[in-house]
Ligand code: SF4
């Protein structure tokens with residue numbers, strides 16, 4: 001894949017560990033019933049930040065065979081437990097279409113009757129552009145249906161870099177001329193060493209630049225996922241890594257940056273380290289520091305900064321001291337910033353918690 005053998009020389013031990021943990025988790029995981037292949041993993045509608053306004057997202061997560069990278073001998077990424085949601089065996093074209101139709105039919109009236117504009121996101125916990133995960137017939141079936149919905153102004157899919165190829169972009173462009181398209185890429189960090197040795201992503205920054213240029217040619221937007229606090233980084237290291245990445249991506253004129261603070265998913269190396277007390281998910285304070293350090297208000301005229309952390313305020317997700325007021329105030333502050341794209345929201349004095357002192361004392365060590 002995108003790799004270069006020298007990238008993996010330092011992570012052989014990690015790779016072995018990831019594979020051992022995955023095999024064990026797969027042995028104990030629940031077997032999906034046939035009817036579950038006809039239902040998506042989940043789907044929902046909720047408030048979201050669109051490019052020029054606050055609107056709503058309609059999201060569907062398809063249950064596909066699973067991410068090809070995760071199913072390969074390369075073991076998948078060190079924080080990713082999505083393979084446990086996947087079927088791990090072939091899902092037919094009809095089943096994938098049934099999954100989409102199930103969610104679409106349930107929500108279509110709500111979408112049509114809602115006064116807000118929508119962003120549609122379709123994910124499959126892997127790469128939407130990988131034919132082994134989502135066959136062409138399913139992709140075009142979905143493109144056709146979504147392209148006809150006036151209320152949907154933006155359309156987002158996600159893919160690893162190796163599937164972002166001319167023919168796939170031509171295919172999607174055939175269906176969409178007016179809607180804004182964005183492809184989300186899990187770059188995680190602009191640092192090749194961290195990405196490939198601590199995250200085991202198997203992706204080089206130079207490949208990202210190639211994909212970025214190609215997407216610009218097709219006038220397709222780029223959304224980059226950054227992982228806040230990969231395994232083996234302490235809080236300060238995480239702030240530095242994420243803020244350096246944001247600055248670099250702003251210079252490169254990407255369209256959206258979505259910051260994903262690491263959340264502890266089952267069956268992952270991150271969970272293994274967390275059980276051993278060798279990893280703690282990031283503090284909210286670190287996320288705010290990182291945003292303030294790397295973004296100026298004028299940048300937000302041309303780039304959208306997003307973050308909707310899974311498990312926020314719980315011990316497996318980004319959290320401060322777990323006190324209710326402290327977590328809810330941090331969550332609200334983040335959400336307000338994302339919705340308004342106004343950095344002043346990060347300066348608002350919400351609930352001032354005494355845990356900040358503990359954070360300041362420990363951030364260089366843990
Ligand atoms: S994070 Fe993405 S690329 Fe990595 S294993 Fe999970 S689904 Fe695959």
Ligand SMILES: [Zn+2]
Pocket residue numbers: 320321322323326327353354355356
């Ligand atoms: Zn607190």
